[in-house]
Amino acid sequence: MTHDRNFDGLSDKFAKNIYGTTKGRLRHELLIYHLQSNGILSDLGNKAVIDVGCGLGHMCHSLAQFGASPLGIDISEESIQQNLQNPLLQDCDFKVASFHDISDRFDLVVCHAMLEWVKDPLAALEKMTQLCVKRGVLSLSFFSEEAHRYTNMVYGNFDYVARGLQTKSKVKLNPQAPVSYQRVLHWLNAQDELEVVQTAGIRCVHDNMRHVEQQEQKYAELLAAEKQYGVLEPYKFMGRYFHIIVRKIT
Numbered sequence: 001m002t003h004d005r006n007f008d009g010l011s012d013k014f015a016k017n018i019y020g021t022t023k024g025r026l027r028h029e030l031l032i033y034h035l036q037s038n039g040i041l042s043d044l045g046n047k048a049v050i051d052v053g054c055g056l057g058h059m060c061h062s063l064a065q066f067g068a069s070p071l072g073i074d075i076s077e078e079s080i081q082q083n084l085q086n087p088l089l090q091d092c093d094f095k096v097a098s099f100h101d102i103s104d105r106f107d108l109v110v111c112h113a114m115l116e117w118v119k120d121p122l123a124a125l126e127k128m129t130q131l132c133v134k135r136g137v138l139s140l141s142f143f144s145e146e147a148h149r150y151t152n153m154v155y156g157n158f159d160y161v162a163r164g165l166q167t168k169s170k171v172k173l174n175p176q177a178p179v180s181y182q183r184v185l186h187w188l189n190a191q192d193e194l195e196v197v198q199t200a201g202i203r204c205v206h207d208n209m210r211h212v213e214q215q216e217q218k219y220a221e222l223l224a225a226e227k228q229y230g231v232l233e234p235y236k237f238m239g240r241y242f243h244i245i246v247r248k249i250t
Contacts, residue, residue, distance in 0.1 A: 044068035047107035053114035116143040116175035132248040145178035181242040201239020
């Protein structure tokens, strides 16, 4: 990828195709569940919170419901303008900005589904950790390279896998640069000032269901299974997205 991805002109389609489906709904509910289970969403009214790559403000809305007044940043001017006009997001602040340009520090940094859209994921990850105050928390989720490879083998796309997950025909809303959870964890564990609090797979079951109609028909059972097995090995490594909660200890 030659530059960080901008979704101007695609925000409405993105909302419909992602958050208008079980895959977006489930992903969001699971992220909130894991953050809440680890006590990250407590007392947010007294904390500085930023959502990096906030898109159409779904996470900002949820963070505000837990008492935060989050700052959402995105390089998509179209998305930010929609957020500023959304009455449901009046307790949030939004700004057209790149994470490269942010110098403030935050108690909670949220970076969900963004690393797979940037030119240099590890450089972006390093910046995310720099945005955290001491004892601050980073909530990081990204499109998993390992799960993407496995799923494509299940689908029978062996040529695509053999090409190193490279395709000539790009689908605009599909991440083109999935990120290796092994690579990310290796980098995080090498940093003395960081502590990995929890790792979890997101959509470990959903994206591998044989009968896709059951994603909606059995949603309650699906959600329960994702919560139970998403934090357990080996199931969590099958998640289409990988979620890591990181604390900055120094």
